[in-house]
Amino acid sequence: MECQKCKKVLSKKGAHFMCQGSCQGTFHRSCVKGLAADMKAGKNRIYCNNCEDEGSDEEEVEEEVQDLEKILKDIQKKVSAIPGLKKHLDTIQQSISVLSDKYDTLLFEHEESKGKISKLEKTVANINNRCVYLEKYNIALEQKLQDAEQQSLKxxxxxxxxxxxxxxxxxxxxxxxxxxxxxxxxxxxxxxxxxxxxxxxxxxxxxxxxxxxxxxxxxxxxxxxxxxxxxxxxxxxxxxxxxxxxxxxxLTKATKTLLWNAKRQLKGTYKYIWVTNGKILAKKKDGDNTIWIRSEIELGQLSK
The missing domain is CATH 3.30.70.330 (RRM (RNA recognition motif) domain)
Structure with a gap:
């Protein structure tokens, strides 16, 4: 019997390595690469170098098959979840549809509110203008009444x-x-x-x-x-x-009050403050024009 590797005759009494792989060959132990190291490490070597490579390929194939089976299971698991996802998506779609309708309603109401607010703002502006007019009218009317009252005391x-x-x-x-x-x-x-x-x-x-x-x-x-x-x-x-x-x-009470306030507020700014024919007059200094103070508003403007 000869060695499958070196083709030399195997001794009958020597220790040989018998491959359990597809070749079923017998080898000198020295002809099997790595055998001595495996035996020293305590590993049980059953394949020759050629069959070991084939075994690796088979293992790789087997691993690939296992990976594919695992991937297939994952795919099947995910595919089985699709009906539930579809149902969930349908629910979400319905919710979105409801929200969309509500948003459209809110948008419409918002536009309506903007129109109402715009009208209210115009109304308020008109009322404010009316109030300003009435306030000025009342001031003028009050001034006329005071002038008439003062005139009655001339x-x-x-x-x-x-x-x-x-x-x-x-x-x-x-x-x-x-x-x-x-x-x-x-x-x-x-x-x-x-x-x-x-x-x-x-x-x-x-x-x-x-x-x-x-x-x-x-x-x-x-x-x-x-x-x-x-x-x-x-x-x-x-x-x-x-x-x-x-x-x-x-002087009327209103004129006396206005005179007293004028003297108090314009003190130090206007040199002359006096009354002639019921009119409160003021002058900053000699040579300046005489100012007629008719109301608290005019007095406030002079004070500034």
Whole structure:
């Protein structure tokens, strides 16, 4: 018997390697490559070098078959899930359809709302414009009423600072004041205390009304009122009070308030602030134009 590899005769007593592969050949142990190393490592070698390669190919084929079977199982598993996925997709599609309908409804309602909002904005703008107009109209009307009220007082004067003494004779006191400043009292129609305007710790003012024909006489009183600067209440009443006495135009409550605010707000900015014929006038300095302050709005503009 000869070696399948080297073709030399095999000894009858020697140890040989018999391949269990397809060749079923007998080999010298030295002719089987790697056999010694496998035996030393304790591995049980059953194939020769040629059959070992064939065995590897078979193993690879077997592994490929196993891989294919595994892939096939995965495919079958995934294919079996397709009906469920289709059902799930149908559900999703229905939900999307419902959402789409709702979105269309919302979009339509949104467009409707935009139209309504636009109309409301125009309505509000018209109302605002109307309110601004009415506000200006009311201010103008209020101004006319105040002017008319002030005009009704153009024949009156107000004397401030005269002490009240029980049993006083106002007519005589006013006549004394007129004599002191060099004006006549013949055109005076009535004299009375303004009880409603009494201030704390101060005597109420004396209101003096002139006849319709006594307008010029009233103006003389106003022109000469500065002559009272050195005189006080006791000169005219014989009382103990030494209040300074002033002659002013008879102003409405609104005009008095506006005058007081003007003096407070324009102090330091306007040199002159005074009243003539019920009109509050102001001037920043000598040589400037005179400004007529008609309302709190105009006063606010001047303050800025």
């Amino acid at each position: 024949q009156n004067l107000e004397i401030v600072g005269v002490e009240y003494i029980p049993g006083e004779k106002l007519r005589e006191i006013v006549t004394k004041i007129g004599d002191e400043i060099g004006v006549k009292s013949n055109d005076i129609e009535w004299v009375k205390r303004n009880i409603q305007a009494k201030k704390e710790n101060k005597p109420s003012s004396i209101m003096v009304g002139f006849k319709p024909s006594g307008i010029e006489s009233r103006e003389e009183w106003l022109v000469n009122r500065r002559k009272l600067i050195e005189l006080n209440s006791s000169v005219f009443t014989g009382g103990s009070a030494t209040n300074k006495v002033y002659i002013n135009e008879n």
